[in-house]
Amino acid sequence: MENSLWKQCLRRLEQEIPDQQLNTWIRPLQAQEEDGRLRLLAPNRFVLDWVKSHFADRITELLTAQRPDDPPALELQIGSSAVVAPPKRRQVSVTTPAPSASAEQEPASRSAASNLNSNFTFDTFVEGKSNQLARAASMQVVENPGTAYNPLFLYGGVGLGKTHLMHAVGNAMLRRRPEARVLYLHSERFVADMVKALQHNAINEFKRHYRMVDALLIDDIQFFARKERSQEEFFHTFNALLEGEQQVIMTCDRYPKEVNGLEERLKSRFGWGLTVAIEPPELETRVAILMSKAMQEGVDLPHEVAFFIAKRIRSNIRELEGALRRVVANAQFTGQEITVDFTKEALRDLLALQDKLVTIDNIQKTVAEYYKIRVSDLLSKRRSRSITRPRQVAMALAKELTSHSLPEIGDAFGGRDHTTVLHACRKVEALRAEDSRIEEDYSNLLRTLST
Numbered sequence: 001m002e003n004s005l006w007k008q009c010l011r012r013l014e015q016e017i018p019d020q021q022l023n024t025w026i027r028p029l030q031a032q033e034e035d036g037r038l039r040l041l042a043p044n045r046f047v048l049d050w051v052k053s054h055f056a057d058r059i060t061e062l063l064t065a066q067r068p069d070d071p072p073a074l075e076l077q078i079g080s081s082a083v084v085a086p087p088k089r090r091q092v093s094v095t096t097p098a099p100s101a102s103a104e105q106e107p108a109s110r111s112a113a114s115n116l117n118s119n120f121t122f123d124t125f126v127e128g129k130s131n132q133l134a135r136a137a138s139m140q141v142v143e144n145p146g147t148a149y150n151p152l153f154l155y156g157g158v159g160l161g162k163t164h165l166m167h168a169v170g171n172a173m174l175r176r177r178p179e180a181r182v183l184y185l186h187s188e189r190f191v192a193d194m195v196k197a198l199q200h201n202a203i204n205e206f207k208r209h210y211r212m213v214d215a216l217l218i219d220d221i222q223f224f225a226r227k228e229r230s231q232e233e234f235f236h237t238f239n240a241l242l243e244g245e246q247q248v249i250m251t252c253d254r255y256p257k258e259v260n261g262l263e264e265r266l267k268s269r270f271g272w273g274l275t276v277a278i279e280p281p282e283l284e285t286r287v288a289i290l291m292s293k294a295m296q297e298g299v300d301l302p303h304e305v306a307f308f309i310a311k312r313i314r315s316n317i318r319e320l321e322g323a324l325r326r327v328v329a330n331a332q333f334t335g336q337e338i339t340v341d342f343t344k345e346a347l348r349d350l351l352a353l354q355d356k357l358v359t360i361d362n363i364q365k366t367v368a369e370y371y372k373i374r375v376s377d378l379l380s381k382r383r384s385r386s387i388t389r390p391r392q393v394a395m396a397l398a399k400e401l402t403s404h405s406l407p408e409i410g411d412a413f414g415g416r417d418h419t420t421v422l423h424a425c426r427k428v429e430a431l432r433a434e435d436s437r438i439e440e441d442y443s444n445l446l447r448t449l450s451t
């Protein structure tokens with residue numbers, strides 16, 4: 001059967017490796033099997049090197065386990081088995097109108113035309129575990145635009161910094177080469193422009209406009225879903241840019257393969273470059289972001305206040321910024337000092353709303369559903385691993401997400417002692433550090449419960 005070796009490996013790897021890592025490193029690989037050999041084609045050197053150093057041994061093990069008597073050889077190389085050839089390294093010939101004199105003389109007006117937000121730079125982007133890879137890949141794109149990772153595909157939930165990073169690349173490219181043509185736009189704008197061009201019989205100008213850029217930054221491509229004509233146009237624009245080694249950066253609120261109503265050929269082509277997730281930031285990063293935003297605003301934010309806000313607001317960075325803005329505005333308005341008590345008061349409605357949303361009841365239901373067990377199991381005395389682990393996770397979540405005390409949490413879990421809850425919290429903390437599956441489960445649950 002075609003690719004059966006790889007399919008079996010993949011099934012195992014899917015159980016062993018967290019989803020974000022699978023999406024970035026494993027799923028973009030294309031497999032070819034012949035004469036007892038498995039050849040894996042990586043879209044670029046970065047993916048190739050990473051797979052070689054992090055996964056090749058494990059893949060070899062899995063192959064050997066499938067055929068212990070005659071272990072298949074593993075070959076890793078750059079390439080694509082797509083029916084349509086991947087982009088060639090040649091310049092595409094587009095008719096580029098001569099730049100206008102004013103644009104030549106004033107790089108600033110270029111950047112205005114780029115639609116870039118000059119505040120979204122690498123300097124103002126706080127690095128954390130949740131965005132490390134995305135940030136590193138973005139910086140690489142600045143170093144080698146059009147060739148390092150093309151396209152660069154950033155995905156993740158709302159308000160996590162995708163747009164910020166994309167603009168940071170654009171701004172850095174312009175700083176290096178003020179004459180570069182960098183264009184940022186939202187996918188909706190692409191669709192609207194195309195409709196207008198069709199109405200005015202100007203589709204050729206439309207094509208030319210988008211194809212003459214050095215870098216096209218296009219946000220929220222989930223908006224292309226079910227818009228066939230726009231996808232068609234985007235597909236051609238995208239191919240032309242890739243062929244010309246012009247950089248394409250895209251963002252999306254989810255992994256491209258999970259966007260319904262997006263053509264398969266687009267989805268598969270998006271994987272030719274690098275696809276990286278931005279995850280919700282962990283507590284330390286949220287604190288660092290708040291401190292950095294406050295500093296930019298010239299506000300003296302005590303560390304314990306940043307910590308308090310970051311602990312209570314977890315859903316996304318936009319909300320975090322909103323909360324900070326509210327506290328700062330209140331302080332300026334009333335002339336009071338920013339303390340934890342002042343912050344509690346300023347954010348009272350917001351925090352009350354959160355408390356209402358995240359109850360122990362809610363946590364138990366969500367955890368039970370996630371692990372496919374019953375809420376009554378969580379509250380029971382049963383001690384099998386399949387029940388105790390979810391129970392410990394639920395207790396740790398209750399401690400992290402609500403303001404209930406340990407005895408109260410113990411009570412809510414079938415009348416357990418507070419030391420049992422404390423033990424559960426420590427156990428889960430240790431497990432998260434050493435077992436990536438538990439870490440992934442915990443972050444998934446945190447995300448579900450805090451949005």
Ligand SMILES: Nc1ncnc2c1ncn2[C@@H]1O[C@H](COP(=O)(O)OP(=O)(O)OP(=O)(O)O)[C@@H](O)[C@H]1O
Pocket residue numbers: 120124125126127131156157158159160161162163164165220251253289317318321
């Ligand atoms: N790591 C970070 N450091 C500093 N600020 C950040 C960081 N991540 C996000 N932000 C800020 O959070 C806000 C929301 O980020 P952004 O608009 O980039 O989110 P997004 O992921 O594109 O969301 P959407 O999908 O809604 O467009 C911005 O003001 C941005 O500056």
